[in-house]
Amino acid sequence: MNLRKPLDGAPTWVPATGHALRHAGVHFDAVRIGGFLGEDVAYRLMAFTDFRAGPIVREATGERNLYFLLPPRTAAEYAWPAPVRALSGNGRSEAYVGIPALHGTTWPLDWRSRPTPEDPFVEPKLLHQLVKSAVR
Numbered sequence: 001m002n003l004r005k006p007l008d009g010a011p012t013w014v015p016a017t018g019h020a021l022r023h024a025g026v027h028f029d030a031v032r033i034g035g036f037l038g039e040d041v042a043y044r045l046m047a048f049t050d051f052r053a054g055p056i057v058r059e060a061t062g063e064r065n066l067y068f069l070l071p072p073r074t075a076a077e078y079a080w081p082a083p084v085r086a087l088s089g090n091g092r093s094e095a096y097v098g099i100p101a102l103h104g105t106t107w108p109l110d111w112r113s114r115p116t117p118e119d120p121f122v123e124p125k126l127l128h129q130l131v132k133s134a135v136r
Contacts, residue, residue: 010102011115019109021096025089028055029075030097031068031127032085037134038066042112044130045122054122056112057099066112067097068122078128081135 010016013027024030033041038058045053045068055069067087075086087095100106102114115121 011120014099014115015101017101017104019098019100019106022099023089024087024095024097025072027072028069028097028121029072029086029088030095031070031075031080031122031131032065032087032097033068033131034063034065034083037083038064041068041127041130041134042066044134045127046113048126048130049119049123051113052116052119053113054119055115056122057097058110058112059098060108060110068127069097069115070124070127071121074124078124080128081132084131084135 011027013022022028032038042053042056042058045056057067057069059065059067073088075088076090078086080086087097098109100109100111102111
């Protein structure tokens with residue numbers, strides 16, 4: 001979890017309590033990476049940005065996916081290697097991402113890195129470079 005200054009107010013797409021599904025491509029795009037690879041990419045991103053990575057949502061069940069939240073309409077600009085999947089509102093299919101509240105009980109979702117005013121999104125180009133190096 002990043003140690004940046006907490007948000008004064010949560011972004012509109014973050015629920016006040018629990019968790020909620022949000023449509024990818026509206027407030028953000030997402031890049032989904034499962035299991036160990038997702039944790040490895042998150043670790044690299046956190047280390048490279050001095051814990052200023054931007055929002056990363058982690059699932060505690062199933063495939064234990066991590067969702068790296070990018071600015072809207074940016075995920076499709078990159079060719080993501082398998083098994084990484086870009087989720088955006090590109091018209092080909094609809095995708096929803098579970099978003100936890102900033103505080104309280106949010107199981108089975110939590111924040112690996114929270115959004116901050118300075119880092120409201122993960123930097124797409126940097127994430128793409130780190131993903132490519134992690135899958136080699």
